[in-house]
Amino acid sequence: MLIQHLPLLSKKYIVLASASPRRAELIQGLGLKAAIVPSTFAENLNISSFPCPGDYAVATAKEKALEVSKHLHNGALADLVIGADTVVELDGQVLEKPADAKDAFRMLSSLSGRQHRVYTGVSLVLPKVRDPVSGRQPFVRAFWEETKVEFGKLETQAIDAYIATGEPMDKAGAYGIQGIGGSFVKGVQGCYFNVMGLPVHRISEEVNSLITAGLDLHTDVS
Amino acid sequence: MLIQHLPLLSKKYIVLASASPRRAELIQGLGLKAAIVPSTFAENLNISSFPCPGDYAVATAKEKALEVSKHLHNGALADLVIGADTVVELDGQVLEKPADAKDAFRMLSSLSGRQHRVYTGVSLVLPKVRDPVSGRQPFVRAFWEETKVEFGKLETQAIDAYIATGEPMDKAGAYGIQGIGGSFVKGVQGCYFNVMGLPVHRISEEVNSLITAGLDLHTDVS
Numbered sequence: 385m386l387i388q389h390l391p392l393l394s395k396k397y398i399v400l401a402s403a404s405p406r407r408a409e410l411i412q413g414l415g416l417k418a419a420i421v422p423s424t425f426a427e428n429l430n431i432s433s434f435p436c437p438g439d440y441a442v443a444t445a446k447e448k449a450l451e452v453s454k455h456l457h458n459g460a461l462a463d464l465v466i467g468a469d470t471v472v473e474l475d476g477q478v479l480e481k482p483a484d485a486k487d488a489f490r491m492l493s494s495l496s497g498r499q500h501r502v503y504t505g506v507s508l509v510l511p512k513v514r515d516p517v518s519g520r521q522p523f524v525r526a527f528w529e530e531t532k533v534e535f536g537k538l539e540t541q542a543i544d545a546y547i548a549t550g551e552p553m554d555k556a557g558a559y560g561i562q563g564i565g566g567s568f569v570k571g572v573q574g575c576y577f578n579v580m581g582l583p584v585h586r587i588s589e590e591v592n593s594l595i596t597a598g599l600d601l602h603t604d605v606s
Numbered sequence: 607m608l609i610q611h612l613p614l615l616s617k618k619y620i621v622l623a624s625a626s627p628r629r630a631e632l633i634q635g636l637g638l639k640a641a642i643v644p645s646t647f648a649e650n651l652n653i654s655s656f657p658c659p660g661d662y663a664v665a666t667a668k669e670k671a672l673e674v675s676k677h678l679h680n681g682a683l684a685d686l687v688i689g690a691d692t693v694v695e696l697d698g699q700v701l702e703k704p705a706d707a708k709d710a711f712r713m714l715s716s717l718s719g720r721q722h723r724v725y726t727g728v729s730l731v732l733p734k735v736r737d738p739v740s741g742r743q744p745f746v747r748a749f750w751e752e753t754k755v756e757f758g759k760l761e762t763q764a765i766d767a768y769i770a771t772g773e774p775m776d777k778a779g780a781y782g783i784q785g786i787g788g789s790f791v792k793g794v795q796g797c798y799f800n801v802m803g804l805p806v807h808r809i810s811e812e813v814n815s816l817i818t819a820g821l822d823l824h825t826d827v828s
Contacts, residue, residue, distance in 0.1 A: 385764035387771075387786060415786055531793075536807055542607035549609075564609060564637055566799060567810040571753075576798040577788060585758055588789040 441505030472557030663727030694779030
């Protein structure tokens with residue numbers, strides 16, 4: 385786990401390359417102190433060129449974190465930059481953020497009474513650390529997690545009332561599981577936090593393994 | 607769902623018979639305004655007399671809500687009283703709140719790398735409504751939900767660091783899924799919110815069915 389390394393990590397400069405308040409909350413929930421530096425990456429990768437939505441999410445997460453990892457903070461590189469991207473998939477179609485209320489209605493209707501999949505890709509970038517294989521900086525570890533989400537049957541009035549709250553508009557798949565949208569969710573299979581935007585258990589395990597492997601975020605190779 | 611009934615429900619006097627801040631947060635997340643009136647019920651039912659931990663949780667939830675449902679609020683009975691009880695079960699043993707740090711260590715060690723089950727029993731009490739079968743007040747609907755929770759492997763140092771945060775001490779099974787304990791959870795099967803203390807989807811469905819069945823929380827039979 386990550387919790388036993390918090391005293392070490394509290395001395396490091398950690399950056400979350402995301403504008404999502406949910407992700408900031410999850411990072412804070414892990415006990416990590418991170419600066420929020422949203423990436424300006426255009427998120428324009430061609431999804432059809434990836435074998436699965438998880439790979440697409442990872443590639444986007446990498447671009448976000450790599451872009452932010454080049455920034456200097458108080459004149460120095462960060463110790464760890466975390467990038468993430470979340471996509472919702474149903475019947476082989478990826479649901480992005482809805483364009484408008486009509487689009488949100490279409491998405492929520494399609495999710496009603498069915499199971500869909502949520503993929504979050506994560507990229508952990510260590511700007512000061514050299515990759516032991518390529519010899520190049522930065523060191524990058526990237527992965528994705530999948531969670532199955534089952535919706536209950538949504539009445540038309542429920543969808544309309546939900547859209548009226550405004551909650552769906554800035555969220556992939558047109559719902560937020562941590563908000564009132566959570567009442568639509570009959571159950572999940574997998575990491576709940578992955579649906580919110582970060583697979584916290586997996587991140588905890590991966591950061592732990594980086595530290596115990598000696599890539600301890602201490603090493604300054606600059 | 608419940609969301610389309612929020613305008614109706616906003617005019618009702620709803621009481622949450624629980625001191626848990628997590629439950630208050632979930633009720634609020636559903637869009638419900640509820641007064642918090644913790645029950646003084648001693649929670650002393652004999653768990654071994656119940657066929658399964660879910661039935662025990664429901665019976666405790668009922669006692670809590672029934673006790674609070676007798677209170678008057680501004681001289682009148684409430685429209686809806688919600689009681690709940692959550693228990694954690696592993697290998698046929700129910701894990702309550704830990705007695706001390708040593709007990710918390712024992713519980714967390716036993717959960718490490720394994721799957722356990724969390725049961726939340728819920729009782730919806732309508733103090734002003736007559737049961738259509740028995741003809742007696744109040745009307746009660748009670749149910750429980752089960753969620754399977756899988757923990758990752760916890761190192762001794764992780765358990766020690768977690769206990770040092772104080773988070774485990776007031777929680778059944780010695781962890782809080784919405785806190786840093788969430789990073790221990792590899793995945794869940796079922797309702798995540800049930801682990802936090804209330805199965806919000808099921809509650810949403812049950813309140814909806816009470817309203818559509820005509821037990822619309824309108825009826826004043828006093």
